[in-house]
Amino acid sequence: MKKTLVALALAAVTGVASAEPQAVTVVLSSGSTMTQGMAMVLANQMQEQGAQVDILLCDRAGDLALREAGGEALKPNNVTPAQLLDAALKKGARASVCALYLPNTGRTPASLKDGITAARPDAMGAALLEGQRKVIAF
Numbered sequence: 618m619k620k621t622l623v624a625l626a627l628a629a630v631t632g633v634a635s636a637e638p639q640a641v642t643v644v645l646s647s648g649s650t651m652t653q654g655m656a657m658v659l660a661n662q663m664q665e666q667g668a669q670v671d672i673l674l675c676d677r678a679g680d681l682a683l684r685e686a687g688g689e690a691l692k693p694n695n696v697t698p699a700q701l702l703d704a705a706l707k708k709g710a711r712a713s714v715c716a717l718y719l720p721n722t723g724r725t726p727a728s729l730k731d732g733i734t735a736a737r738p739d740a741m742g743a744a745l746l747e748g749q750r751k752v753i754a755f
Contacts, residue, residue, distance in 0.1 A: 639668040642745060644754040646715075648677030650698060654691040656755040657681075657701030664708050671744065672705065673736055675715035678755075679722065682714050682733045706732055713741075 641663050645656045660670050674682050686699035706712060713736035726735065745752055
């Protein structure tokens, strides 16, 4: 009991008990299947290590957000980048396409997988400026 109280007091003083998860934004614009796959593998790994991951898909990478997204399966696990995106979403990642994607591809919001929206530049800009947020671009 005494050890538990000491641990709780130490956690409260150091902020460990109330620590927010690390916020990470993965910006993916590459059309390369391997680059897309590696970005999604790392996004999933960061989630498994406790991060809150936001994924911004731009340019050709926006195609991963489409309901009919397919793609080439990558070794060694024989999964596509779109399937890796789906796995991240199921674990709580948030994903959006850049604000330019839909109007410049002729797609509509209905073309996107459930839960994926078009990013609002003001909100995305504010998120990218958050002091504790890590931003990783592929």
